[in-house]
Amino acid sequence: MSQSDNSSQKAPDHKGTPENKGAAKNKAPKTMKKSQIRIWFLIPLIVFAGFMVMLYLRLGQPTEIVTNTALERPVPTFELPLLSDTSRIMTNDNLPDQPFLMNIWGSWCPTCIIEHPFLMQLEERGVNLVGVNYKDDIGDALGYLNRGGDPFSMSIQDLSGQFALDLGLTGAPETFVVDGEGIIRQHIVGEINESNWQSRITPCLMLLNEADKNNVSPDATQVKEMCK
Numbered sequence: 001m002s003q004s005d006n007s008s009q010k011a012p013d014h015k016g017t018p019e020n021k022g023a024a025k026n027k028a029p030k031t032m033k034k035s036q037i038r039i040w041f042l043i044p045l046i047v048f049a050g051f052m053v054m055l056y057l058r059l060g061q062p063t064e065i066v067t068n069t070a071l072e073r074p075v076p077t078f079e080l081p082l083l084s085d086t087s088r089i090m091t092n093d094n095l096p097d098q099p100f101l102m103n104i105w106g107s108w109c110p111t112c113i114i115e116h117p118f119l120m121q122l123e124e125r126g127v128n129l130v131g132v133n134y135k136d137d138i139g140d141a142l143g144y145l146n147r148g149g150d151p152f153s154m155s156i157q158d159l160s161g162q163f164a165l166d167l168g169l170t171g172a173p174e175t176f177v178v179d180g181e182g183i184i185r186q187h188i189v190g191e192i193n194e195s196n197w198q199s200r201i202t203p204c205l206m207l208l209n210e211a212d213k214n215n216v217s218p219d220a221t222q223v224k225e226m227c228k
Contacts, residue, residue, distance in 0.1 A: 074182050075102070076166035083133050083141060083155040090156045095182060099208040100128040101201075102176040102184075103152070103192075104164050106136045107144035109172045115191035116148045122192070123151035127205075131155030134164050134172050177204050177227065180212035186227040200228070 070076055075092060082088040103119065105112040123129060131152035133141045138157065145155075158164050167176060170189060177186035186204045188196060204227035211218035 070167050070176075070184050071187050073184060075176075075178060075184060076163065078156070078163045078166075080156040080158055080163060083131070083138070083157045086138065086157060090154065092182065094154070095130065095178070096128050096153065098128065098180050098212055099205055100130055100153075100178055101192075102130045102132060102167075102178055104132045104134050104158075104167070104169055104172050104174045104176075106134045106172050107140040108136060109134075111191050112173045113148075115173050115193070116151070118191075118193055118197075119151040120149050122197075123149075128153055132158050132164055132167075134158050134169070135161045175201075177201060177208070179208040179218060181217065185218070185223055203227075 075095065077092060079089050079091050082090050101122075105115075119129060129152045131154070133155050135158070141155075141157075145152075156163075161169075164172075167174075167184070168187060173191055175188040175192055176184050177188070179185050185208060186201065188201065192201065204223075207218055207222055207226045
């Protein structure tokens with residue numbers, strides 16, 4: 001058989017036939033589905049990789065949360081009810097004119113309950129404490145003081161919590177040391193105890209009391225050192 005006969009007996013080419021075109025169309029969706037699966041599989045990997053890059057870039061960076069504190073500024077202006085008699089409205093004019101501690105507390109606050117006996121000790125030592133009752137039910141708050149004693153020269157009712165936020169509260173209990181001119185000089189986050197009382201608060205109060213005794217403003221450099 002000649003070469004021309006062999007070529008004439010080759011199987012016909014069906015690539016361009018309508019039947020093959022239809023078959024190709026039927027196979028295309030399968031290919032698209034596989035590509036979609038690959039894309040959805042890659043998305044979590046891309047997100048994870050981005051997250052890891054972000055963490056890497058944050059290494060060595062400071063993690064402290066900066067709050068809008070009133071430190072080195074006057075006590076924010078307020079008009080709030082006296083806890084023991086809510087018909088009386090207290091303002092900044094009712095605050096002590098000598099250095100004092102402003103303590104944010106609530107009867108619902110477990111750490112406040114732990115802190116309370118030490119506040120009673122401070123009151124016995126002659127420390128002037130002003131209380132800010134934070135987002136509390138008045139019946140619960142008064143019952144709390146009746147059971148545990150009242151260490152405060154006065155407590156104001158901050159039912160909305162806005163005044164505490166203006167002070168820079170991050171969570172009760174917190175205490176602000178205020179000088180005789182009504183300027184907040186120290187912010188203690190968490191409970192007051194014998195340890196931070198001796199190491200942090202007492203040096204600051206001594207400086208503020210000395211300045212108040214001499215009718216002068218405390219030295220800014222000393223405040224920065226003693227009231228940190």
